[in-house]
Amino acid sequence: MRQTTHEVTTELDDRAILVSLVTQEQKRQDAYDPEYSLAELIALAETAQVEVLGTLTQNKEYADSKWFIGKGKAEELKEMLQENGANTAIFDQELSGAQVRNLETYLDVKIIDRTQLILDIFAQRARTREGIIQVELAQLSYLLPRLSGHGKNLSRLGGGIGTRGPGETKLETDRRHIRDRIAELKRQLAETVRHRTLHRERRKKSGVFQVALVGYTNAGKSTLLRQLTAADVYVENQLFATLDPTSRQLKLPSGVEIVLTDTVGFIQNLPHDLVAAFRATLEEANEADLILHVVDSSTEMMPIQMRVVDQVLEELGAHGKDRVTVFNKVDLLSPSQADMLTTEGEFLRVSAFHEADLKRLVDTLEAHLAGDSKTYRIPADKGDMISLVYRVGEVLENGVDGDDMLMTVRVNSKEYDKIGYMLAAYDQSQHAQGDRGENTEHV
Structure with missing residues (x-):
């Protein structure tokens, strides 16, 4: 399946053709929809300021070990890149170092996969010291085993003062420097985690009730936090609009103060290196007394997004936590569509911009706080x-x-x-x- 656009502009540096390979194994996965995944890749690319010139899809029993896509499809991709003046090919799946090297050599363009694209967006969004450390650690952890596949210059002999040695190649130097940098970042992150753990222990001892907002990216978590607490947080209709977690106090009608924490959004195939690097941040959900699972009820992919969130929470060990599902953005639905929203366990249908809905949400929090x-x-x-x-x-x-x-x-x-x-x-x-x-x- 081949799609191209007719107008080519040069305002953005990265001009890309997006490529998706659909294998039999992927088709058997309940939480995978190839068309939605490709549409999401387009949104990710646009979020990363990449100009999308066209898409290319291939159905194949399994990925090619050398080219990822078939050799004939690689030739078709090369033609598309040349016809559209593209300088980048972005793949919807994760590539090995050898596949990147082979495609880069044959296509003579930059090769990016879904994981690299997400990491790039996170690098753009990181603002706090902790966020910056986590993103760099994830990027280097991803790059290290694939180093030989990223650019011919990495395999040339090192030159100049400080790089000479008994036969040491630049590739080996890069590997050593990256390992040293990873070790230093892990040390810095461990110190940050220690401080975060101390803050959690203080909150536990103070007895403050903690609520974590979790959900798929762009589900409206930050908007809910802002509407409930008047928090000064960045809100935008884009993927990963906010990266660093934000905690704000909310005073309930009874006078009791609780803490709401907005966590980083989840996404399909969230990179494992990213989950590992952001574990300290994501564990805010694991430490919470109550989880509010915020759902974008206006998207057709709602069931898939909900399953993705369930999978990530299970991976974090937070699957069994007390949870309330909040179907957000019901103002974008008809009344009959909103009435059909349902799930197991406790749930609410709300719009973050309707005062009555926010009051019902606050009352729900109050009910969870109340007891004997x-x-x-x-x-x-x-x-x-x-x-x-x-x-x-x-x-x-x-x-x-x-x-x-x-x-x-x-x-x-x-x-x-x-x-x-x-x-x-x-x-x-x-x-x-x-x-x-x-x-x-x-x-």
């Missing part, structure tokens, strides 16, 4: 504990009994465990239990 009422006996001079109780629960009643405060609080079981963790830090033997009732926790 407990009565706590806390020494009146323990202001930090009293403050904690107000933060994590709804204080229904309080009173004074001697030197202690009696506080009846509605709190869910998870928050009760957090308060219990803090209570255990005090010496319970200082207080006589007396007749305090079966539902009274004391310090």
